[in-house]
Amino acid sequence: MATTTLPRPSRPSLNPPTGPLPSLPIPKSRKNSVGSINESRQGSGVSLLPSITSGRAVSSSALPQRPSKSHSNSTSSVPTLNGSAQDSPATLPPGKTLRKTISIGAFPQPPKHVGRATSHPPSPLSTSSTPAGATLDQHFSAGSKPIPSRDSSIRKKSPRVSGRGLPTRSPLTSPSFLGGTGETKSVSGNALLSLPSPPQSRTSSAQDSYATSATTFDDTGEEERRGRADVKSGTDRHSTHKDGKGNVIVSVRVRPDAGTNDGKQELEWEVNAKRSLVSYKGREGGEYIYDNVFDTQDNNARVYDAAAKRLVRRVMEGYHGTVFAYGMTGTGKTFSMQGTATSPGVIPLAITDIFSFIRETPHREFLLRVSYLEIYNERIHDLLSPGATATNGQPTPQEEIKLREDSKRGVYATPLKEEIVQSPTQLLRVIARGDNARRVAGTQYNARSSRSHAVVQIVVESRERIPGGGTSLQDNKRSGMAPGGVRVSTLSLIDLAGSEKAAENKERRTEGSHINKSLLTLGTVIARLSSDKEKTEKEKAGSAKGDKHLPYRDSKLTRLLQPALSGNSLVSILCTIQIGSTGSIAAAHSHTGETLNTLKFASRAKNNIVSHAKKADEALGGAADAGSRALLDRYRVEIQELRKQLEEQQSKAKESKEEEKDEEEERAQKLEAAHRHEEQMLEMQLARTALKERIEHLNRLILSSKSLGVNANRSFSSMSIQNRSSVLSNGDFHPVSARSSASHATLEVPALNRTSSGGSAGSFPSPPVGTNGVIGETGSEEDDSLGENGDGTASQAAQIRALQADLADKNRYIGTLEKRLLQARRSSHSRVSMSLSQRMIGGEEGGVDAVIKEKDAEIADLRARLDDKERMVAALRSAARKRDVADLGIDTSTSHDSRRTSHQRSDGSNASSKFIGSPISPVTLLSPSSPKSGKGVEEMTRILDEMISERVDGGHSGKGSKRNSSSLRMAS
């Protein structure tokens, strides 16, 4: 039915192609799946040495290494990836192959035979091999618009004018790149972007990116640059541009041919790049007008600028975009997508523009992820995962990658490796790695034929940058701005495998079968899109799903392209053709048929694909969503969490440090307190000892003073006579100054004869003391002690001597005390200085003086006490003296009795021990004889006792002090 509307082919399309096959292009150096390209190379006689000056130099990485010479303004260097394969092919690692540079004019002639395998799936481009035996045109006829025949008026039949043939999208229904609204703005020329590309965007590229003026968007200078001023057909041209630069761009690129031998073929075709027109004058011919037509003179940069640049920039703004190259094998799809070192293709130029855009958009931040897959024999392979890299020419097995679909992501492959990239070089390297892993083989049409569909997918995440660069929640609060959501868009760059005739090689045949089948499905889907469109409109009322009949699932390729084809994406299709007829007429015929089919495919795509692509929403709160794909958001949340953790750790560390410091201080304080306590204890001990000694001494003094004088009965104290050796032959006793057996060993009792010997107090030798503590026998003392009276009664002179001796004794005792005090002070000083130095270290300045003063006060106090005692002793002494003077006329008989009593006592075996055990109270001894003088002594003794007890009770509460106190009381 609709076939009648189709342009009639010049020859029956059912006939197998008999003309020459397309010229065999130069061998590619990519990895061969099976078929060795060496044969092809040998056959083609291609030089292995690359030539920079001529047409093609595609390394295995297919990435440029130097600026294209064809770019008039190319200035910056092109990054070298994976080494300079061209410059040093000999240094290539084993297993790597090299894409050679060869003059296009030197392309080898294609083989004379054509495909013969009848079982081979039909080439979707072939008009003679549809599965049902019908032509593709017939197959598509139901849905496709008729392509105007050459005989009909193009202007009339062109869908742009008449709505049939090659229709142009209605400006009102087709969203455009302008704003994603579906409207094509009436902007003259090519200035269709509402957001114009910044001038020289390419030259401002980041380091290692391409910088070619050829890709710099310049709407006004476009025509001049091309040198093709559109004069006569300018209206058509402009109308084409206005209508064509929508969300779907279809371009046709004509590959230069090596030879133009067939004059007839040349005449049959007309390629008018200026008018974006391809015209075939033969049978089934017609004029085909597209958004862009690139002739053999146009280079890759020109192709990119016109066909992909706007789309790439729109992707950066938040739209999904898909660029794919479609065409017969060997017509230049890979050449257009990857390019060469001297002429980078769509992929490297897009990468350059992506990074230029990022740099030119400071108010947003971006994150880029890239994946690279191939569909080979209807299986998906990850070209970036390590397993994809062939080791011995064969790829290692991978986990099966499946296609899934969800409402947010659309159709996606999983598990698929995604790499985050930060620079153009990094991104180019990743893609070069994928290129190396892609399956390539030599065929009869292309020495390096891609045996798979390759899909590079670049996911662009972007988000409004927060002023001030802060990323924390606090920063956001401070700036008063909520952090923007993350926008995720995807750029898919697809190099399809070329449709081909059946090959002789079985493996090539299998590959070709899968390739053709998937391309056929693609053609079917696109052909049905128009009917779907109409149907959708019809079914709108019934809300039936319009696209359910579309066979997207018939191949992995269409399934993967589903979001783009169903309108969610901006689309740019680059169809490559070769119209030259190098070789036989059969080959030319074959070319023509394939070329016409490609042109028809392009027309249908242009006509049928409706894109209602919208800018992706900025997903807010995606970070909290576990399924969120926006890494940018996830990273932001992670950064916030890490910062929080860091802050917590820092504050914890600070707290523990402070605690440690506090503990240290506490420990130091405790230590100091312990030192102080110890010091105080020592001081108290010393003071106690001193007091104790003092008490003992005073006790002795008291006793001694009694012993020196006579008792109330004018008798000598038993103390004086305890030593039997001092008993005189006549039974009398010498008055002897003695001391208590309890007295301290350091207290020495001065000898009574010291005055006579003229020794000074303090330097007197100690009297001989027996082991029992009693005074030893001394002959001279005995003599002296007999006294002047010779009756055992002490004369006054003797008493004075005794008192003097006692005084000397006391002086010595004082000296001893002073020595002790000095020692105590020294040791105390050393402790104090230790404590002081610690305090000084501890920063307690000003404490030293206080401590010294304190200690001085203590010493002064002790001295004062000593003075008190001395005064008391002196008072006691004078009182004793007075008493003695008063007692001069005492009755001797009493003395005798008393003496006897004393004698009896001392004579007794226990006398001495009794005395020692219970000393006679001085009060008892003194009081009866002279009430007056006794009263004075008594008074003194009492005062003394009180003072001592006061000191003892007030100063000390220890056991020792109690003991001293009790002994004192006993003495009292």
Ligand SMILES: Nc1ncnc2c1ncn2[C@@H]1O[C@H](COP(=O)(O)OP(=O)(O)OP(=O)(O)O)[C@@H](O)[C@H]1O
């Ligand atoms: N525009 C062009 N200018 C110069 N050489 C070109 C051009 N287009 C293609 N070629 C050359 O033609 C040969 C085949 O090109 P290419 O490999 O890109 O074809 P293809 O369409 O990818 O083929 P296949 O589908 O088999 O992979 C290559 O040597 C390439 O250099």
